Amino acid sequence: MTVIGTDVARLDGIAKLTGKQQYTGDILIPGMMHAVLLRSPHPHAEIIKIDTSEAEKMGAVCLTYDDILINGQAVVYNERSVSVPAATYRDRTILPNKARHLYEPIAAVAADTEELAYKALQAVKVEYRVLQPVYDPQEAMEEGAPQLYDKVYLGDKEVDICNNIGVSRNISQGDVEAGFARADRIFEQDFELPRIYHAQLETKGCVVAPEPDGGITVWATAQSIHGNRQLLGRALNLPLSKINVKKIAIGGAFGSSIQVNTVTPICAALALKARRPVKLISSREEDFYSHQKYPVRFHVKMGVTNEGMITAAELSALVDFGAHQVQPLPFLGCVAGWFASLYQYGGNIGFHGTAVYTNKTPCCAMQGYGNPQTNFAIESMIDIISGEMGFDAIEFRLKNYRGVGHEFWGQGPTIRTIIKSCGVEESLLKGREIMGWSGRGRHTDKQGRIRHGLGVARGFHTSGTGGPKEGEVIDYSSAFIKINEDGSVDVVTPVMDLGGGTWDAIAKFVSEVLQVPLQRVGLSPTDTKSTAYDVCTHATRGVYCGGGAAYHVALEVRKKLLETAGRLLNEHAENLELVRDDDLGQGVVYVKGLRDNQMTVGEIARQAQINSWGTLQYAGSYRQKNCPPCFTTHFVEVAVDTLTGEITIPKVLIYGDCGTVVNPELFGGQLIGSFGRGMAYTLYENLTMNEEGGFTTKPQAASEPIYTSQPVKDGELLNHGALADYKLPTSSEMPLIENVLVRHTDTYEPTGPFGAKGIAESAIASVQAAIANAIYNAIGIRFYRLPITPEIVLQAIQKKAVK
Amino acid sequence: MKDFAYHKAPDLKSVQQLLTEFAEHALPVAGGSNVMVDIRNGRLNDRELIGISDIAELQGLRFSRGKIIIGAATKISEIAVSQLLAAKAPALWMAAQVFADPIIRNSATVGGNLAYASPAADLAPPLLALNADLLLLKKGGKRKLPLADFFLGVNHTALEPGELIASVEFAANARSAFYKLGLRNAMAISIATAAAAVKRVRDGSISEIRLAMGSVAPRPVRCLHAEQFLLGKQALHIDPEALAQALVWDISPIDDIRASAVYRRAMAPVLMQRAIARACGGCADEVFAGKKSADEGRAGA
Numbered sequence A: 001m002t003v004i005g006t007d008v009a010r011l012d013g014i015a016k017l018t019g020k021q022q023y024t025g026d027i028l029i030p031g032m033m034h035a036v037l038l039r040s041p042h043p044h045a046e047i048i049k050i051d052t053s054e055a056e057k058m059g060a061v062c063l064t065y066d067d068i069l070i071n072g073q074a075v076v077y078n079e080r081s082v083s084v085p086a087a088t089y090r091d092r093t094i095l096p097n098k099a100r101h102l103y104e105p106i107a108a109v110a111a112d113t114e115e116l117a118y119k120a121l122q123a124v125k126v127e128y129r130v131l132q133p134v135y136d137p138q139e140a141m142e143e144g145a146p147q148l149y150d151k152v153y154l155g156d157k158e159v160d161i162c163n164n165i166g167v168s169r170n171i172s173q174g175d176v177e178a179g180f181a182r183a184d185r186i187f188e189q190d191f192e193l194p195r196i197y198h199a200q201l202e203t204k205g206c207v208v209a210p211e212p213d214g215g216i217t218v219w220a221t222a223q224s225i226h227g228n229r230q231l232l233g234r235a236l237n238l239p240l241s242k243i244n245v246k247k248i249a250i251g252g253a254f255g256s257s258i259q260v261n262t263v264t265p266i267c268a269a270l271a272l273k274a275r276r277p278v279k280l281i282s283s284r285e286e287d288f289y290s291h292q293k294y295p296v297r298f299h300v301k302m303g304v305t306n307e308g309m310i311t312a313a314e315l316s317a318l319v320d321f322g323a324h325q326v327q328p329l330p331f332l333g334c335v336a337g338w339f340a341s342l343y344q345y346g347g348n349i350g351f352h353g354t355a356v357y358t359n360k361t362p363c364c365a366m367q368g369y370g371n372p373q374t375n376f377a378i379e380s381m382i383d384i385i386s387g388e389m390g391f392d393a394i395e396f397r398l399k400n401y402r403g404v405g406h407e408f409w410g411q412g413p414t415i416r417t418i419i420k421s422c423g424v425e426e427s428l429l430k431g432r433e434i435m436g437w438s439g440r441g442r443h444t445d446k447q448g449r450i451r452h453g454l455g456v457a458r459g460f461h462t463s464g465t466g467g468p469k470e471g472e473v474i475d476y477s478s479a480f481i482k483i484n485e486d487g488s489v490d491v492v493t494p495v496m497d498l499g500g501g502t503w504d505a506i507a508k509f510v511s512e513v514l515q516v517p518l519q520r521v522g523l524s525p526t527d528t529k530s531t532a533y534d535v536c537t538h539a540t541r542g543v544y545c546g547g548g549a550a551y552h553v554a555l556e557v558r559k560k561l562l563e564t565a566g567r568l569l570n571e572h573a574e575n576l577e578l579v580r581d582d583d584l585g586q587g588v589v590y591v592k593g594l595r596d597n598q599m600t601v602g603e604i605a606r607q608a609q610i611n612s613w614g615t616l617q618y619a620g621s622y623r624q625k626n627c628p629p630c631f632t633t634h635f636v637e638v639a640v641d642t643l644t645g646e647i648t649i650p651k652v653l654i655y656g657d658c659g660t661v662v663n664p665e666l667f668g669g670q671l672i673g674s675f676g677r678g679m680a681y682t683l684y685e686n687l688t689m690n691e692e693g694g695f696t697t698k699p700q701a702a703s704e705p706i707y708t709s710q711p712v713k714d715g716e717l718l719n720h721g722a723l724a725d726y727k728l729p730t731s732s733e734m735p736l737i738e739n740v741l742v743r744h745t746d747t748y749e750p751t752g753p754f755g756a757k758g759i760a761e762s763a764i765a766s767v768q769a770a771i772a773n774a775i776y777n778a779i780g781i782r783f784y785r786l787p788i789t790p791e792i793v794l795q796a797i798q799k800k801a802v803k
Numbered sequence B: 001m002k003d004f005a006y007h008k009a010p011d012l013k014s015v016q017q018l019l020t021e022f023a024e025h026a027l028p029v030a031g032g033s034n035v036m037v038d039i040r041n042g043r044l045n046d047r048e049l050i051g052i053s054d055i056a057e058l059q060g061l062r063f064s065r066g067k068i069i070i071g072a073a074t075k076i077s078e079i080a081v082s083q084l085l086a087a088k089a090p091a092l093w094m095a096a097q098v099f100a101d102p103i104i105r106n107s108a109t110v111g112g113n114l115a116y117a118s119p120a121a122d123l124a125p126p127l128l129a130l131n132a133d134l135l136l137l138k139k140g141g142k143r144k145l146p147l148a149d150f151f152l153g154v155n156h157t158a159l160e161p162g163e164l165i166a167s168v169e170f171a172a173n174a175r176s177a178f179y180k181l182g183l184r185n186a187m188a189i190s191i192a193t194a195a196a197a198v199k200r201v202r203d204g205s206i207s208e209i210r211l212a213m214g215s216v217a218p219r220p221v222r223c224l225h226a227e228q229f230l231l232g233k234q235a236l237h238i239d240p241e242a243l244a245q246a247l248v249w250d251i252s253p254i255d256d257i258r259a260s261a262v263y264r265r266a267m268a269p270v271l272m273q274r275a276i277a278r279a280c281g282g283c284a285d286e287v288f289a290g291k292k293s294a295d296e297g298r299a300g301a
């Protein structure tokens, strides 16, 4: 029996359940110092002078802008390095000489204890020249708005920044105007999605130990060890061979550590200056100001014929990405891609994206990289059009979706693939039976205090960012696999597991290819020095790309194993068979048809060693040449309390298409957990900040001051960065587990390891629109902005009643 | 870094001593679930904390001759699991079900909840509706104070310097109920809460009732106008519009990070009507035997 598709205990399960798993925060090194950061109390200010002398008298080591100069120059970089350099904007340095958002780190202090470090921090004196901040992206583009930057770099080119516009991207295909001309009706609508916070369990941290040879060893919260190493090499001007980034467990990420975390180069520079190991762990409050999800304002336009064919579509996106570019360039490209890949639109697609600097926390990827945002707009739009034109919302989708044989943009316009496996139709057709779609009724038929509604939406994400041709994004992975002299196997992979079970999948692929029992596959604790490159665990590429590389390397090892066995069994390798023998607890190789003539894998490896033929091993790098979409469909039932505006979700059906399901329980866990996050995004999460002091050309409405137990500074989050005041739903808001139905489609991805593709980010893509569509079905009110809170719902209900 | 010192008081006598010794620097701390938050956010600094959570005299829950007496250092979790309270004071028991989360309930205390005098203190409305009295202790004396006279404003009470809450007491009333509306089911400071305790119902019509609300005024409030309005009304057929009209005179909500004043005003009658209906029809044993205790007391449940 194969291990693929069967549930087995997680490889890291025991370590995690018993608290033995080491994370960055657990690293303790004798002589280690503790670092804390001095953060700007102003959202926008030039730093005139920093006086650290008092802190140094207390025994602290301090790091300021002056310390990070190399030959008088600060190295300007982008923390995110998964795009090719020519498509990467660079605008930041290890520490800045200008603060561009509230609580941006501007100096660092290390001391023997955390307490002393905090005391020394208070003794650091900073002189600022306070500048006016700008918060609203529309206003940031207006004449007279404060400018965050004069110039930044795109690749090696210097580029001027005008009106705070960081990136603008226009992408089109076909003839949009002609498409609209063919339509019987045109629909236009605005949508808006807010900033939210990743709320990953582990706050960003780092430990750096200087080595006697002038190098450093690094433990960091990271989704890519090689990304960290490369950036540190560049920022600190060290050869890569002197930097060793250790692979260590991470306490969740949701995309927040695709880039190298801001704390990591600071910690490394401080350790080099102090010549002692330094630990720097963010508090939760600091983490809130370190990264947030991209907010987007959309304008959607679609043309539709009376027969239900979409003839053209246009999408404009305005993104306020904050104080630094953690790559809105590929973000906009991806938004265009998710939009383009949902439906065929008669081949006529227009996209206009603008991304603007504001004095806010920088935005970075968060589960879906623009996909949940785009999907909310488009899948709401599909529901609106269905309702207005009298189409069945499922039939309308089936007529227009992109499926097998169509093109999918896996990572913006330059990374495309032809879809070869697709569960969309199955999920919609079976799903509507299971959920009683035809009996859902119209909102006009519904009565009583609590009104129920059923909504559907479908989505996807890419599996990795590979493609037949190279594009804007880097994608390949590596692995080193060896068969030990007892038949057990070591797998050395640079791929990170963010908690989703990527390592389990990799071990299963190797177990299957080499027919070695899973318990005898060991994943090596490793680092950048002993692995070749892997870009990053992002873009739902862990299983498909990281696993794909391990799969291909394992095939090479298998070839060597059979060749060696052939020498020992006096047969040609092609006449041999490799199977797992569970009685022997090993793989065995035998001559086809002659089961008696066999050797165990351990015997073969051992004999190869004794004969001095060498170890059965292979190391290689591998790129996937496709980026197959993994599809999801959500059928959501909501109950709206028309007296309080509260929305609950009694039942949900989630369809996932990841090709072959490698880890069934983890597949379910991903879909259910992501449903929770999607529900949070749709109904709960609110990362409001005080924008009173921001630049504006509009007369400001006199508003009542918001009451909180603590005053809120200009540019500060109303929750003060406290998780307790950031109302993510708890498990008790989830539908009861028996009412969360999870299904996988019957699909097989021909280009994936054992038919597998990804699932991770797709799991959230269509949650938002499905909930909003269900709310419409319940009460006949359409919401175009998230979150849809009880107060907003009640307001809308009252407004509708008055009309 | 914030500075504070901590002194654990083993008994009432030593509390008094420490309170006297540190005078205006002294601050009693029970569960610390308000105090630690305020130390962390800088509202409190340089205080001498006097730990009172282990003092035997301040513990426990007693029932005698129709009266329930609860020690000030009693944890919310003890209230939440008390069959006695579920039967004899369901309003208080329901408030404990939806108080913070199980971890906070294991440290937060009754006395701390009242003494902190947050407008959103979840135990205040049920105790006001139950017409509770406080027993207050001070070096060389004690006094009894109706809870209704205790709350003076946001974080402001009638406690005198050096005075402690020793216990809270009230007459049992099985016909009482409480509902809370928050931004989520657990770990949420309330947007609004409502408590009702019916003293007498004659032929289905109300002849004596006490109502109270939280988070709709600078302090937890008794709803005297609404009480007046309800007299003689059929308990299960109250005109919601009229109840809302009466409540307008009892509450003065504000906008804050959780909700607007407008929303609070709209929610007040919804919650209150529900609490009244539950109190009038409510059989407490049934409540305790109920299917999902986590749902009890939650507005949308």
Ligand SMILES: Cc1cc2nc3c(=O)[nH]c(=O)nc-3n(C[C@H](O)[C@H](O)[C@H](O)COP(=O)(O)OP(=O)(O)OC[C@H]3O[C@@H](n4cnc5c(N)ncnc54)[C@H](O)[C@@H]3O)c2cc1C
Binding pocket: A724, B027, B028, B029, B030, B031, B032, B033, B034, B035, B036, B037, B052, B072, B073, B098, B099, B100, B101, B104, B107, B108, B109, B110, B111, B112, B113, B114, B115, B116, B120, B121, B122, B123, B159, B163, B164, B165, B166, B187, B188, B189, B190
């Ligand atoms: C995460 C979180 C969630 C919360 N959720 C809720 C909630 O849902 N509902 C709610 O109502 N509250 C909530 N709170 C607030 C808090 O938990 C409660 O107010 C709690 O009851 C306070 O009790 P304590 O024993 O922890 O008080 P402490 O923090 O120990 O003390 C609070 C104040 O009371 C004083 N004090 C304590 N005991 C006495 C006494 N016997 N005599 C005189 N003064 C005394 C202290 O000096 C201090 O000023 C929450 C707090 C947190 C941190």
